[in-house]
Amino acid sequence: MGTQLQTPSASTGFKTFRVMEKIQESAVITSFVLTATDGFSTLRFRPGQFLIVRLPLGDGVTALRNYSLSGDANDPSRLRISVKREPAPFDRPELPPGQGSNHLHDAVQVGDSLEIAGPTGTFVLDEESPRPVVLFSGGVGLTPMLSMLHQLSRHSSRPVFFIHACESGTVHAFRDEVLALASRRPGIHVHFCYRNPEADDLAKGVFHSQGLVSRETLQRLLPLDDYDVYLCGPRLFMQANWRLLRDLGIASQRIHYEFFGPATVLEEDEVIATAPLATPEPTAPVEGALTVEFLPSGTRVAWDESCQSLLELAEQAGLTPAFNCRAGLCNTCQVSLREGSVEYVETPLDEPQSGSILLCCTRPTSAVTVDLRQ
Numbered sequence: 001m002g003t004q005l006q007t008p009s010a011s012t013g014f015k016t017f018r019v020m021e022k023i024q025e026s027a028v029i030t031s032f033v034l035t036a037t038d039g040f041s042t043l044r045f046r047p048g049q050f051l052i053v054r055l056p057l058g059d060g061v062t063a064l065r066n067y068s069l070s071g072d073a074n075d076p077s078r079l080r081i082s083v084k085r086e087p088a089p090f091d092r093p094e095l096p097p098g099q100g101s102n103h104l105h106d107a108v109q110v111g112d113s114l115e116i117a118g119p120t121g122t123f124v125l126d127e128e129s130p131r132p133v134v135l136f137s138g139g140v141g142l143t144p145m146l147s148m149l150h151q152l153s154r155h156s157s158r159p160v161f162f163i164h165a166c167e168s169g170t171v172h173a174f175r176d177e178v179l180a181l182a183s184r185r186p187g188i189h190v191h192f193c194y195r196n197p198e199a200d201d202l203a204k205g206v207f208h209s210q211g212l213v214s215r216e217t218l219q220r221l222l223p224l225d226d227y228d229v230y231l232c233g234p235r236l237f238m239q240a241n242w243r244l245l246r247d248l249g250i251a252s253q254r255i256h257y258e259f260f261g262p263a264t265v266l267e268e269d270e271v272i273a274t275a276p277l278a279t280p281e282p283t284a285p286v287e288g289a290l291t292v293e294f295l296p297s298g299t300r301v302a303w304d305e306s307c308q309s310l311l312e313l314a315e316q317a318g319l320t321p322a323f324n325c326r327a328g329l330c331n332t333c334q335v336s337l338r339e340g341s342v343e344y345v346e347t348p349l350d351e352p353q354s355g356s357i358l359l360c361c362t363r364p365t366s367a368v369t370v371d372l373r374q
C-alpha cells in the first residue's frame with residue numbers, strides 16, 4: 001500500500017512447497033524455509049513482496065493468510081516466511097487466538113507441505129532510486145525490511161538506516177542477522193528501540209534507545225536528506241511514525257508503507273483535511289470524472305487514476321471492505337456490481353459469480369455503483 005511502485009503481477013495459482021526448516025527467531029516469531037517439492041523449481045520475488053499461504057484448519061475449512069518473504073531474493077530456491085504467533089486481543093482474552101499463525105506454529109513441521117501462491121505485492125524496494133533508504137519497522141513488520149536489507153547490503157552502496165522498534169529482547173527477532181548484514185559494507189546504520197527492555201537487555205546493552213521512537217531520535221539518526229522510507233508495523237506504530245516522518249519534512253510520496261492487518265488509511269488526517277470527497281455522506285459527482293458509489297453508505301467519490309483498484313479507492317474514501325490477498329486469488333473482496341461496468345487489471349484465479357466483481361483487481365470503465373454487503 002502507500003506510494004505504489006511498478007511490480008510484476010502476481011503469478012496466480014497455488015503450488016505445493018515443502019518446509020525445509022522451522023526456526024524459532026524469538027519468543028513469538030518462527031520462520032519457515034520453503035522449497036519446491038520437485039527440488040529445483042524456484043519462485044522469483046522482489047524484496048518486500050509476500051506469499052499467500054492456504055492453510056487447512058480442519059473440518060474442510062481452509063484459511064488464506066499473507067506472509068512477507070523475509071529472506072534473500074537472490075536465493076529464490078530457499079523461500080523464508082516469518083510468522084508471529086497472534087494471541088487473542090489483550091483487551092478481549094475470551095476470543096480465540098489467531099487461527100492461521102497458531103496453526104503454522106503448532107501444526108506445521110519440517111517435511112510438511114504448504115500450498116502457496118504469489119509472490120505478489122507492490123510494497124517493494126525501488127532499486128532504481130539513488131536516494132538513501134530508511135527501513136523502519138515495528139514488531140513483525142520487519143519481515144519485508146529484512147529482505148530489502150539483504151538486497152541493499154549486497155547490491156547497492158546507498159546509505160541505509162535500519163530502524164526497528166519492538167517490546168524487548170525476548171520478542172526481538174533477527175537481531176544477529178541484521179547486524180551481520182549491516183557489517184557487510186560501510187554505510188548501513190542500525191538502530192534498535194525497545195519499549196520495555198528487560199534487566200538482561202539493559203545488562204547486555206543490546207538496544208540503542210528506550211520507549212517509543214521519538215522525534216529527537218529520528219532527527220539524530222537521519223541527517224537532512226531526501227530519503228526513500230519503507231514503513232511497516234502495527235497500526236498505532238504506523239500512524240505515529242508517519243506523522244513524525246512528515247513533521248521531519250519527508251514528503252508523503254517518499255514514504256512507502258504496508259499494513260499487515262485490515263485496511264486502514266495511514267494519512268487519514270491529511271486525506272480528511274484535503275479531500276472533501278472522502279466522506280461517508282453522499283457528495284456531488286465531479287464533472288468529467290467517473291463516479292463511484294459505494295452502498296450501503298451511499299459514499300460517492302470520483303474515480304482517482306492514482307488508485308490501482310476499486311479497493312484502494314474505497315479505502316481512500318475511509319471505507320474498510322474485506323480483503324485478503326489483494327491479488328485476485330482469494331475472492332474475499334467479492335462484492336455486487338449494481339450498476340455500470342469494470343475491467344480487470346489482474347486476471348482473477350476464480351471468476352466471480354455473475355453480477356459480482358473483485359474489488360482488489362478492478363477499475364471502473366463507466367460510472368459504477370458497488371454494494372459492499374457481501
Ligand SMILES: Cc1cc2nc3c(=O)[nH]c(=O)nc-3n(C[C@H](O)[C@H](O)[C@H](O)COP(=O)(O)OP(=O)(O)OC[C@H]3O[C@@H](n4cnc5c(N)ncnc54)[C@H](O)[C@@H]3O)c2cc1C
Binds near residue numbers: 085098100121259260
Ligand atoms: C501484505 C501482508 C503481509 C503480511 N506479512 C506478515 C508477516 O511477514 N508475518 C506475520 O506474522 N504476519 C504477516 N501478515 C499478517 C498475516 O497475514 C495474518 O493476518 C496474521 O498472521 C494473523 O492471522 P491469524 O490467522 O493468526 O489471525 P486471525 O485468525 O485472522 O485473527 C486475528 C486476530 O483477531 C482475533 N480474533 C479472533 N476472533 C475474533 C473476533 N470474533 N472478534 C475480534 N477479533 C477476533 C484473534 O485473536 C487475533 O488476535 C501480513 C499481512 C499482510 C496483509
Ligand code: FES
Binds near residue numbers: 326334
Ligand atoms: S482480496 Fe483476494 S481476491 Fe481480492
